Amino acid sequence: MHAELPSCDFCGKDSLSFAYQPEGSSRGLKVYLCRHCGLVQSAPRIDRTEKRHAAAVSGGADWGNVRYGKGFRTQAAMEALARHADLQQAATLLDVGSNRGRFAAAFLDAAPKAHITAVEPDERYAGSCQDLPRTQLIWSRIEDAKLADASFDIVHSCHTIEHLAHPFASLKDHARVLKPGGLLVLDAPNLVLIGGDDILEEWFIDKHLYHFSEVTLGRMIEAAGFTIVQRPDPNDRINLLFVARKSGMPQTEIAADPAETVRALNLITSYTATRAANRAALANAARELESLKGQRVALWGAGRLFDSLVRVGGFDPAMLTHLIDAHLIQHMDSRHGVRLSPPHALTGSMADVVVVMSRGFADEIMAEVMRLAPQARVILYADLLARARLAKAA
Ligand SMILES: [Zn+2]
Numbered sequence: 001m002h003a004e005l006p007s008c009d010f011c012g013k014d015s016l017s018f019a020y021q022p023e024g025s026s027r028g029l030k031v032y033l034c035r036h037c038g039l040v041q042s043a044p045r046i047d048r049t050e051k052r053h054a055a056a057v058s059g060g061a062d063w064g065n066v067r068y069g070k071g072f073r074t075q076a077a078m079e080a081l082a083r084h085a086d087l088q089q090a091a092t093l094l095d096v097g098s099n100r101g102r103f104a105a106a107f108l109d110a111a112p113k114a115h116i117t118a119v120e121p122d123e124r125y126a127g128s129c130q131d132l133p134r135t136q137l138i139w140s141r142i143e144d145a146k147l148a149d150a151s152f153d154i155v156h157s158c159h160t161i162e163h164l165a166h167p168f169a170s171l172k173d174h175a176r177v178l179k180p181g182g183l184l185v186l187d188a189p190n191l192v193l194i195g196g197d198d199i200l201e202e203w204f205i206d207k208h209l210y211h212f213s214e215v216t217l218g219r220m221i222e223a224a225g226f227t228i229v230q231r232p233d234p235n236d237r238i239n240l241l242f243v244a245r246k247s248g249m250p251q252t253e254i255a256a257d258p259a260e261t262v263r264a265l266n267l268i269t270s271y272t273a274t275r276a277a278n279r280a281a282l283a284n285a286a287r288e289l290e291s292l293k294g295q296r297v298a299l300w301g302a303g304r305l306f307d308s309l310v311r312v313g314g315f316d317p318a319m320l321t322h323l324i325d326a327h328l329i330q331h332m333d334s335r336h337g338v339r340l341s342p343p344h345a346l347t348g349s350m351a352d353v354v355v356v357m358s359r360g361f362a363d364e365i366m367a368e369v370m371r372l373a374p375q376a377r378v379i380l381y382a383d384l385l386a387r388a389r390l391a392k393a394a
Contacts, residue, residue: 006043008034009210010168010220011254016043019268022204024060031204031211033268037219038260040191040211040268042204045165059201059308072361073158073187073239074103078110080185080230080243081154087111091153094177095119096142097160101128101135107156108134117152119145142170147177154178158187161217162208171224178246184226187241188212191264194271196237198359198382200278201304203271213267214240215260223251238360277389282313284388289315289379292353298322298346298376300365301357302335305381309357310336322349346372355379 007014016032019040029042081087090113095104098118108114118129121141129137138145143164155174161167174184191213194203204211212220214232217240221228226244233241286309289297299306299317302325309315317323317338322345329340346354346369354369354376356362362380369378 005032006045008037008039009041009166010034010039010216010223011037011256013037016041019265020204020272022061022206023202024058024062025206026062027206029061029204029206031268033261033264035261036256037216037254038213038257038264039216039220040213040264042209042211045209046206059304059311061202061205073241074106076239076241077103077156077158077185077187078106080241081107081156081183082110084229084243085154085183087114089113091115092117092151093154093156094147094152094174095129096155096157096174097163098125098129098137099158100125101132103156103158104129104132104135108132117147142173149176150179150182152177152179152182154183154185156185158185159189161186162188162210162212165209167210168220168224171220171226172250175225175246175250180246182246184221184242184244184246186217186221186244187239188217190214190232190236190238190240191267193237195267195274196359197274198278198385199271199275200282200308200385202275212240213260213264215257215263218242219254219257223254225250277392278385279308279312281385281388281392282309282315284313284391285309285384286313286315288384288387289355290319293319295352296321296350297353297355298324298349298351298373299355299357300324300343300346300369301361301381302328302340303357305357305359306335321351322346343368343372346376349373351376353377353379355381355384357381 005016013036015034015036017035019033020031031042033040087110093116095116095118098104098120104116104118116135118135119138119142129135155178164170191211221242221244225248227247228242228244230243297320299320302323317336322341323338324341324343326343329342334340351373356365358365366378
């Protein structure tokens with residue numbers, strides 16, 4: 001099986017170079033870097049007729065199908081919309097990848113005269129939007145939804161573009177269906193996260209075909225015919241939230257960006273080294289937790305970091321009094337043989353220690369722990385990992 005290397009989805013040049021082999025890919029994906037424009041992208045591009053896999057929780061590339069990250073971005077999207085649109089006016093909004101309808105419901109609340117067209121291919125979730133008022137559901141992929149030119153005031157797309165086979169064409173299509181001056185609110189994962197000291201899980205997962213930086217996504221939005229009116233928060237290492245207005249025609253010639261190409265290559269190189277070092281230190285992290293035996297230890301966050309702690313670090317989760325996860329518990333009963341509990345299980349648990357295995361939500365979880373189990377000492381993932389790395393170096 002030898003698929004021919006595609007051309008770069010953004011600049012169209014035959015300039016992809018192999019950059020990285022993801023760990024545990026069930027689809028044989030490889031990560032490539034465009035030597036012309038610097039866009040990081042995976043190939044072969046997924047055959048979208050393939051059957052959906054069951055929900056899988058792992059630290060490797062086969063992670064997926066629980067889709068629990070998107071809902072957390074509703075507030076950020078609504079804040080951006082409140083800043084750039086008059087929500088009291090009648091408006092038509094296209095929600096690309098409407099998922100469980102959490103954003104749609106929030107938008108309908110804030111915009112009492114608005115109408116939504118929700119596009120969602122996943123049969124497990126599409127129904128969630130069916131019962132919303134002022135909402136038309138199109139149960140299809142966005143590429144197959146037959147939408148009229150200049151028919152929307154707003155296009156909202158949250159953590160969807162990185163899954164699409166041809167994101168540049170899709171962005172140009174978002175511009176086509178927007179009225180002149182219409183607003184695009186676009187949110188995607190941020191490649192910069194892989195440069196962090198605490199990266200542990202495989203970031204290049206099978207579900208994501210494109211891996212955008214602020215530079216490559218910003219350039220792609222502008223080249224699709226938009227003017228950017230709000231750039232991503234520089235402190236947000238996880239998300240790239242852009243707001244842009246439809247302003248002109250798409251560009252056909254994409255200029256080279258050698259600096260971005262070098263930046264992306266350096267980032268992938270540092271990611272490979274840091275991730276290997278962190279994985280090698282995990283056995284020490286497991287030992288620190290196992291030294292707490294005899295105390296009541298709960299762990300909050302049963303996702304990818306926890307999976308790595310068990311599978312790579314050899315941590316035995318049987319010592320935990322509670323394994324808490326507010327979101328995974330909606331998808332599965334247990335992880336690594338330990339029953340999942342909801343957060344309120346901490347109330348009255350008399351936990352001595354709560355280990356917070358989360359990066360993006362560490363602050364929120366810590367606040368919840370202090371409310372539910374104020375007596376407990378908190379161990380944060382970042383600190384646990386930093387100590388484990390020091391012990392490894394010593
Ligand atoms: Zn390119």
